[in-house]
Amino acid sequence: MSLPEPPSVALGRIISDLGSTLVEVVAGRPDPDVAVAGVLIHDRLDEPSRLPGAIVLGVGVYGTDQVAALVDHAHGLGAAAVMVRSPAVADAAVADAAARTGLVVLGLTPGASWAQVAALLRSLISADAAMAGPVPGPDASFGGDLFALANAIAGLLDGPVTIEDRGGGVLAFSARQDEADDSRIATILDRQVPADKLRALEQHGLFRALYRSEDPVFIAGIGEKPRVAIAIRAGGEILGSIWAVVPGPLNDDRTQAFREAAGVAALHLLRQRSGADADRRLRADLLATVLEGGPAAPRAAARLGLAAQCACVLAVAVAGAAADDPAAPDRAAAGDRIAGSLALHLSAIHPHTAVASLGSVTYAVLPCATDEDARRVAETFLARVGTKVPTVVGIGRLAARPTDLRRSRSDADRALRVLQSRAEGARTARNPEHPHRIARFAEVYAASLLDELADRMAVDDDRPAGPVVRLREYDQLHGTQFTDTLAAWLDTLGDVVAAAAKVHVHPNTFRYRLRRLADLAGLDLADPDARFEAMVQLRLAPPP
Structure with a gap:
C-alpha cells in the first residue's frame, strides 16, 4: 500500500488567490501545476530542514546577488518557489538563477508581514487538503474551499469579497481587491479588520443589524466605498460574515444569490471546525502510535510527515506545585494551555511538527539536526510562556529514523522525571524559582540512572545498608x-x-x-x- 501524499496546493492556485494584493511574479515562469507542500523561512545563520515543495521566504534578503544566491540554495532544498520583499529587481543574475533552477521568484507587497503571509500560505495548503472532497450544499459550483467561494461570490456580486469570522479576522478573500478602498487593502494585509473600523461599525449598530437579519445589509458612509454584508449562520449560531464592496444596494437576484452563498459558507466553516477537531484527534493517535513503536510506527510517522528527517522528542509537563497547595494552579487546565501554546509555537518553526497530550504529559516530535537545536527551541518557548506556570521540558536523543522515536520518547520521559524531582526538591526547599526547567537526556543520564535504581530498590524492598x-x-x-x-x-x-x-x-x-x-x-x-x-x-x- 502506498503512503499518503503530504498536503499540498498548486502554485498557480496560490498566485491566483493571493493575486496582486499580496504577491507578484518577479522572475521565472510559474508552472501552475507545481505542488506547494509547505513554508520554509530562510535564515542565513540556521540551515533549515529540507522540505521538498516548500515556498522559501527570503526574510531580510535584499539585492540581486542575495536573491540569486537564495534561488540556488532553495533549489538545493527541493523548494517549489522563492518569495522576497518587493520591490525586487529582476536583473540578469536573478533571471538566470530562475531559469537555471526552474524556480519562480515571487515578490511580497510592501506592508504585508512575513508572519501573516506564512500563516496564509499554510492555511491555503491545509484548506486545500481538508476540502479536497465535495462539499455538500445547495450549489456545488461555489468551489471546494473558502477562497474559491469568495471568488465565486465576487463574480456573482461583481465586487471584491472577504469572508470574516466574528472578530473581524479574514478567513478568505477574493481577487480584485485592488478595486476596493484603502481600508479593505489594510484589512487584507493584516488579515484583520482595523480596530477603528470595527469600533465605527459597532457605534453605528451595524453588527447588531447584521446578526439580527437573515438578509444582506447595505452599508454606506462608513468607508470610502459602500459595502453589503450578510451573516453566516448555523442554526442560531453566528459563525462569521461575508463582506462585498459594491456600487449600491443589490437587486433581488443578487440578494438571493448572496443568501445562498452565506449558506454554503456556513457549511464550509462547520466542516472546517469539525475537520480541525478530527484532525487533532487523528494526529494525537498517530503520534501515540509513533511513540509506542512497533510495526505501525513507520507508516504513522509518514502520515505525520516525519519519515524523512531526523527528529527529537520533547516531553513537556507542569511541575513544582504540590497537589494540596491552595495557591497552585489547576494542573489539568494549565497543562491544556501549555499544550496549545506549544503546538502553536512549534507550528511556526516547522510544518511537520507533531504535538499531542498523552496523559499529563505533552509530547512533541520536532524535526531538527541536533538535540541542541531542540534545546534552543525549548528555551525560546519557555521564555515566551514565562514562569507563572512551572513548566519543565525533557528532550530525548536525536532519532535518525521513525523507529528510533520510541527510544527518544523514553529518553525525554527520563529527563522529564529528573526535572520534576528537582522541581519538587526546590519547592520543598521553598525555592520556587529553581533553575532546572530544560534538560537533554545526555545532561541528566547519571541522575536518571539513580532514579531507576531507587525505583528498583523500592519495588524489591531492598533496604540500603552501609x-x-x-x-x-x-x-x-x-x-x-x-x-x-x-x-x-x-x-x-x-x-x-x-x-x-x-x-x-x-x-x-x-x-x-x-x-x-x-x-x-x-x-x-x-x-x-x-x-x-x-x-x-x-x-x-x-x-x-
Whole structure:
C-alpha cells in the first residue's frame, strides 16, 4: 500500500488567490501545476530542514546577488518557489538563477508581514487538503474551499469579497481587491479588520443589524466605498460574515444569490471546525502510535510527515506545585494551555511538527539536526510562556529514523522525571524559582540512572545498608549532624573550609566531626570506592 501524499496546493492556485494584493511574479515562469507542500523561512545563520515543495521566504534578503544566491540554495532544498520583499529587481543574475533552477521568484507587497503571509500560505495548503472532497450544499459550483467561494461570490456580486469570522479576522478573500478602498487593502494585509473600523461599525449598530437579519445589509458612509454584508449562520449560531464592496444596494437576484452563498459558507466553516477537531484527534493517535513503536510506527510517522528527517522528542509537563497547595494552579487546565501554546509555537518553526497530550504529559516530535537545536527551541518557548506556570521540558536523543522515536520518547520521559524531582526538591526547599526547567537526556543520564535504581530498590524492598545508613541512624538517635557533614565534604570535593562554611561551623570543628564520623561509620575517606559508594547512597536516600 502506498503512503499518503503530504498536503499540498498548486502554485498557480496560490498566485491566483493571493493575486496582486499580496504577491507578484518577479522572475521565472510559474508552472501552475507545481505542488506547494509547505513554508520554509530562510535564515542565513540556521540551515533549515529540507522540505521538498516548500515556498522559501527570503526574510531580510535584499539585492540581486542575495536573491540569486537564495534561488540556488532553495533549489538545493527541493523548494517549489522563492518569495522576497518587493520591490525586487529582476536583473540578469536573478533571471538566470530562475531559469537555471526552474524556480519562480515571487515578490511580497510592501506592508504585508512575513508572519501573516506564512500563516496564509499554510492555511491555503491545509484548506486545500481538508476540502479536497465535495462539499455538500445547495450549489456545488461555489468551489471546494473558502477562497474559491469568495471568488465565486465576487463574480456573482461583481465586487471584491472577504469572508470574516466574528472578530473581524479574514478567513478568505477574493481577487480584485485592488478595486476596493484603502481600508479593505489594510484589512487584507493584516488579515484583520482595523480596530477603528470595527469600533465605527459597532457605534453605528451595524453588527447588531447584521446578526439580527437573515438578509444582506447595505452599508454606506462608513468607508470610502459602500459595502453589503450578510451573516453566516448555523442554526442560531453566528459563525462569521461575508463582506462585498459594491456600487449600491443589490437587486433581488443578487440578494438571493448572496443568501445562498452565506449558506454554503456556513457549511464550509462547520466542516472546517469539525475537520480541525478530527484532525487533532487523528494526529494525537498517530503520534501515540509513533511513540509506542512497533510495526505501525513507520507508516504513522509518514502520515505525520516525519519519515524523512531526523527528529527529537520533547516531553513537556507542569511541575513544582504540590497537589494540596491552595495557591497552585489547576494542573489539568494549565497543562491544556501549555499544550496549545506549544503546538502553536512549534507550528511556526516547522510544518511537520507533531504535538499531542498523552496523559499529563505533552509530547512533541520536532524535526531538527541536533538535540541542541531542540534545546534552543525549548528555551525560546519557555521564555515566551514565562514562569507563572512551572513548566519543565525533557528532550530525548536525536532519532535518525521513525523507529528510533520510541527510544527518544523514553529518553525525554527520563529527563522529564529528573526535572520534576528537582522541581519538587526546590519547592520543598521553598525555592520556587529553581533553575532546572530544560534538560537533554545526555545532561541528566547519571541522575536518571539513580532514579531507576531507587525505583528498583523500592519495588524489591531492598533496604540500603552501609556507612551512610549507620551515620543516619546515629544522627537520629543522638541528634548529631554527621550525615550533613559527610555530604558537605563530598559536595565540595574535600575542601574543608568550603564544607565548613556550608554547614556553618568552624573548620577545626568540621575536621573533628569528619574524623569522628569516619570512626563511627567505619568509612575510609581516603578510599575512592568508599567515597563513591557514600555519594551514591546519599543521592539515593537524601536526608529528610
